[in-house]
Amino acid sequence: LAILAVATLVWAQGKWEAPAEAKKLKNPVAKSAKVLDQAKKIFETNCVPCHGPKGLGDGPAAAALPVKPVNWTAVATQSETDGELFWKITSGRGPMPPWKHLPDNDRWAMVHFIRTFKK
DSSP: OHHHHHHHHHHHHSOOOOOHHHHTOOOOSOOOHHHHHHHHHHIIIIIHHHHOTTSSSOOTTGGGSSSOOOOTTSHHHHTSOHHHHHHHHHHOBTTBOOOTTSOHHHHHHHHHHHHTTOO
16 A cells, blocks of 8 residues: 555656647637636635645645645646646546546636636
8 A cells, every 4th residue: 555655646746748639629618707707716616725826836735735736827837738738637646636527618617717827
């Protein structure tokens, strides 16, 4: 069990790449004030504890995590395709839970919301 925990921690710290087919996915949800408002509510409920109110990966729960949450303002994050972000939201990894239980439109709305953190 300890070996599995260490292996999971090591895996969660490596480069997180979406599969090639995910990179090609296009966001089917049009960006609008309503969509961003919907995503903001999801963000405040589910994401702020780890990613923080400004998306910096410094939420109150982040200190207790073995892997620092992604900084949504980072160039690396903002350079990812919509499909990559959608796949990561859906799949999760390490302490980041999978959010596949959220409707597709909510996860695509979150992609638009993450883009609002671009510097």
